[in-house]
Amino acid sequence: xxxxxxxxxxxxxxxxxxxxxxxxxxxxxxxxxxxxxxxxxxxxxxxxxxxxxxxxxxxxxxxxxxxxxxxxxxxxxxxxxxxxxxxxxxxxxxxxxxxxxxxxxxxxxxxxxxxxxxxxxxxxxxxxxxxxxxxxxxxxxxxxxxxxxxxxxxxxxxxxxxxxxxxxxxxxxxxxxxxxxx
Numbered sequence: 001x002x003x004x005x006x007x008x009x010x011x012x013x014x015x016x017x018x019x020x021x022x023x024x025x026x027x028x029x030x031x032x033x034x035x036x037x038x039x040x041x042x043x044x045x046x047x048x049x050x051x052x053x054x055x056x057x058x059x060x061x062x063x064x065x066x067x068x069x070x071x072x073x074x075x076x077x078x079x080x081x082x083x084x085x086x087x088x089x090x091x092x093x094x095x096x097x098x099x100x101x102x103x104x105x106x107x108x109x110x111x112x113x114x115x116x117x118x119x120x121x122x123x124x125x126x127x128x129x130x131x132x133x134x135x136x137x138x139x140x141x142x143x144x145x146x147x148x149x150x151x152x153x154x155x156x157x158x159x160x161x162x163x164x165x166x167x168x169x170x171x172x173x174x175x176x177x178x179x180x181x182x
Contacts, residue, residue, distance in 0.1 A: 058102060059110060062100060063118060072085050072092065
């Protein structure tokens with residue numbers, strides 16, 4: 001008996017993924033926006049100003065990432081078990097979130113314009129990440145319910161004070177501690 005094992009090439013060779021051409025591939029990243037292209041002043045300005053007016057800024061990158069994310073979402077609807085593209089999508093979402101955060105901090109009006117044009121709803125990240133347990137969710141719901149009840153009682157009490165003050169002709173005093181939701 002021979003100890004030599006027969007090798008069956010069951011595993012297929014990995015093929016390099018073909019890259020599809022993008023609509024923006026023919027534009028160079030340093031190409032100036034159309035409005036600033038023909039100005040003579042642009043030839044004499046420094047590199048920082050030219051870069052600010054070029055296509056390689058955050059708004060362009062956010063638009064490209066949004067298109068990629070939407071393509072990944074569409075792909076994952078068909079191929080649910082494709083974990084690689086899910087990972088790529090999550091990485092693109094994180095990168096877009098980082099750029100949006102920067103844009104919001106530096107130029108808020110541009111940030112608002114980008115969000116409306118691309119249909120992005122910006123949500124703030126949570127203050128801390130934790131796993132939601134059933135006990136914590138029940139406790140949170142109870143606290144919110146208690147807060148709503150207290151709010152109703154205070155509103156009724158303030159209404160009574162307003163009626164009493166209107167009868168006497170005195171101004172109503174407001175309390176500073178109205179309370180906040182837990």
